[in-house]
Amino acid sequence: MNAGHAQIEAILAQLNRVILGKDAQIRLCLACLLARGHLLIEDIPGVGKTTLAHGIAKTLGLSFQRVQFTSDLLPADVLGVSIFDRETGKFRFQRGPIFAQLVLADEINRASPKAQSALLEAMEEHQVTLDGQSMALPEPFFVIATQNPQDQVGTFPLPESQLDRFLMRVHLGYPAAAAERELLSGIDRRDLVKTLQTILTADSLRQLQESVLQIHVSPALLDYVQALVAHTRRAPGANAGLSPRAAIGMLRAARAWALICGRSAVIPEHVQAIFPAVVEHRVRQRGSDEVAASRLLEAVPVP
C-alpha cells in the first residue's frame, strides 16, 4: 500500500512537470487508468492533450500508439488488415495501431461513425475480431481519446451509447496565468516527454490496479452512490440517467481516487471528486447540452 502510494506520488509529480497547473485533471486521468477505464479528453487543440497522453504512456511504461482520426479513416486503418503473402501463399495479418497498451485516438469525433465504432468495440471487448478470427489486445489496454468541442465544423459527435464506454471525460482547459508563463519560459514539452523516466513496470501497474479493488467500500457509501445514481435518473430535466455500467465504473473510479489520496476506504468526498468527470458526458439535460454535475451532487445528501 505504502509502496504503491509512493509510486503514485512519483507519477503525479512527474506528470505535473510536463503539464503545468493541471494537478486535478492529471489525478483524474490516473484514477481512470487505475480503474481500468478509458478516458476521453475534450478540449480545443493545443492545450496539451497529446502531450499528456504521451507522458502517461512513458511514465507508466506502456507501449504507445497514436491514431489520428480523420473523416476518411477506415476501420482497417485502426485494427489492421490481412495481407496476402506471396512467399508463404497465405494471408498474414498486419496489426493496426490498436495493438498497443495505450492508444491515443486523436480527434475521435472527426472520423466517420464506422471507424469510431471499430475502435469502441475493441475498447469494450479488449479484443479485435477480423475475418472471423479473434485476437486479444495487449494487457493492460487503455484508450485515451481526444475530441474537439462539438460546435466545430466537420465533426461526428459520438452517440451516447459510445460515450458510455468512456469511464471519464476530462477537460484540460487553458493553463492558469502563472503556469502559462512557466510554460512559455521553459523548454519544449515534447522534448521534455522524451526525458521522462519510466516509473512503473507492467507488474507494478497490475498490482496498483489490483489494490484499487482492495479499497474498502462501506454500506453507507454504497447507499450514497446508489442515491446519486438514482437521482440522475429522476432529476428534473434529465433525459437519461446513469446506466448500471456507469454506476459500477463510478464506484471503481472512486476507489481509484481513494487510492490516489492514500486512503484505505472510500469516503463521499472521493465520489464527489470523480462524479463530474464520470457523469457529465453521460447525463444529458433537455434544452441545454449537459447537466451540471454540481447541481446533481447538491441535491443528494451525504448519508
Added chain:
Amino acid sequence: MTERVSYEQLLGISGCLALALLAHLATLPLWVLAIVMGCGLIRIGLARTGRGPPPQSVLLTVAALAVPLLFIRFHTFNGLVAGTALLAIAAGLKLLETKSHRDIYIIVLIVYFVSLAALLGGESFWLLAYLIAVCWLTTATLLRVTSSGPAPGWQGSLRYGGRILAQALPLTLVFWLLFPRFAAPLWQVPNDSQTAASGLSDSMSPGDITQLALSDEIAFRVRFASAAPPGQERYWRGPVLDSFDGHTWTRSTRGLAGSAPLRQQGRAYRYTVMMEPHQHRWIFMLDWPTGWDLPHAELSADYTLMQPDILSRPLDVTGTSYTQVQSAEPLTQNMRKRDTQLPLKRNPRTASLALQLRSAHPGDMDYVRAVLDMFAQQPFFYTLTPPKLSDNSVDEFLFDTKRGFCGHYASAFTALMRAAGIPARVVTGYQGGTRNPYGDYWIVRQSDAHAWTEVWIEPQGWVRMDPTAAISPQRIERGPGEVLGADDPLASRWQRKSPWFAGARLRADVLREVWRERILDFDQESQHKLLELLRIPEPDGQKLVMVLAGAMALVLGWLTWQVRRELSPQPRDVTTRTYARLCAKLAAAGVPRHPHEGAEAYAMRVALKRPELGTRVTALCRHYSSLRYAPPTAGITLGQFQAAVRVFRPQFKR
C-alpha cells in the same frame, strides 16, 4: 389528473355510491334511486365494452327530467331528504359522464357527504358502523385511483385506507369531546309523521296485546341502581284505561289532572328507564312512581308519567318507585263515578253473574277473591291464539270461549268489578323483562306487554289485581315465552331455539347500550363535567375553540413532522447520531453543514472559516469518516469519538 378511468375503478366507485345510498333507502324516493342506479349501470355497461361516456345530450335529458321531478315532489331543494336526493342524482349524472380521475374524486366527495347526511337522519350504532365501513371502502377506492404505480391489491388498499381513517381517530375524539355543545340540538332529527307509533296505545280491544306479544322489538331498557324487584313486582305502568264500550277500553282522562298523594311503604327502587321512541307521550315507570328527573313531565290522575311532547327520540329517565303504596286520600266522587261506569245493554250475562256473586259476597275483598277463584277453578286457558270476539266481548269470553290472553282477563275482571259497583280500571304496560347478563340491565320487549286491573278497596285505596296470575302464575314469574306451548307462534321462533343466537343478541344489545349511554348522551352537561376534570373552569365557546385549534395545530404539526421524517430519514445508529450532534454544535457556532457535504470537506470549510477550530474539527471529522466508511477494525473507537464530540464546545462567532 386527466388519466382515463378503468372499468375496475368505475365498478369500485359505483359500488361505493350504491352502498352509501343504501343508507337512505327508507327516506329517498325510489325513482331517485332508480335513476342513479340506471346511470351507473349504463356507464358500467359502456365501460365494459371499452366505450366512453354517452353524449352530452343524454346527460342533459336525464337532468332536465330528474330535477323538475324532484322539485315537484319536494317543492324545495333545501332540507335533508330533498338535498340528499339532489345530491344522489348529481352523483348519478357524474357517474354517467365519468371519464377522468377528476370525475371520480368528485363522486368520492359526494359519497362522503351522502354518508354524513345519513347520520343526520338517524343515530343508531349500526348505522354509524355501516357508514364507517362505506367510508373505509370509499377511501380504499380513492387510494386505488390515485396510486401512481400499478394498482395494488384490494387487501393492501383496504389496509392503507384503514390506517388513514385510524389516523383521523384522535382528532375525531378531541373534537367529539370538546366541540362546543348546545343545550338544545342544532337540528331536530326529523320527526316524520309517517313513523308509526309503536307499542301500547291508549285503547285496548281484545287481541291488541296479542299482536304485541308477537313482536320482539325492544320497548325500553332499565338499569336498577341496586337490586331489581322480584318478578311479581316488576309491573311497568303505562296508559290507564277507564272507559269501556263493551268491546274496547279507552283512556279518557281529560279534565282530570293532578294525582292524589300516596303513602309510600316498603323499600324504594331507584332506576333509569331508557325509552325507545314510541310516538306517545307516556313513559313506562315501575309501579308506583314517586320521583323522576324530567322537569316537564308530570303524573296524570292515574299515576302514569306523561311527557308534554310525544317521544320521537330515545329518552333516559331516572326515577324512584315504591312497589307498596297506600292512597292517602279517599276516592273523589268524580273518579268513583268514572271507574264504575259500564255501557248499558252490553254484556248482560256478565252483569247478572256479578249480581249473583255480589249477593253471596257483600264484602269488596270477598267479592274480588270470589271472582279470582272463579278464574282459577273454571276451565280458563291462557293462550296467544284466542278465538275472535264480537261486541259483547266479556260475555263471550266468560261464558263461551274461556280462552284468552292477559287483555281478555283484565277486561273481563274489570267489567265484573264495575258491575258489582267496585271502582276498577284496566292498566296497560309491561310486566317482567329479561335481564341482560352481559350488561347488568333489563330489556323489556313488546312481547312483555301486559294488562292488569286496579281495584279501589277501602281503606287501602288502589290495589293491583292481576287476573292473569290466577290463570297462569308462571306468566308473571317467568314471562310469556316460558308459559306458552310449543305450537304457539311465540315459542316456535327460531331464535329462541338457539342459545348461541340469544347470547349474541344480548351482547350486541350491550354494545348498542354503551353506544347510547356514552356517545349519544354526551351532552353539554357531560362535557362540562369532563372539562372540570381537565381543569378548564367555566368553559365557554371561545376557550373550547382555542383548545380545538391547538389540537388541530398539534395534529398538523405532527403530520408535517412525519412527512419530513419520511422525506429525510433521521440517523439511526450511534455514529451518525453523534456526528449529527457535532454538526449541530458547529451549526450553532455559525458554520452549518450542507446536506450534500462530506465530513472531511466540511472540516476543511470550517477550518477556512474558523481557523482556531480547524485542527480539532478536522480530527473529529476524520474520525467520523473512518468510523462510518472505513473497515471496522481501523483505529479509533466509537466511544472515543462520542467522548470527543461531547467535550467539543465551539464558541459562536460572527
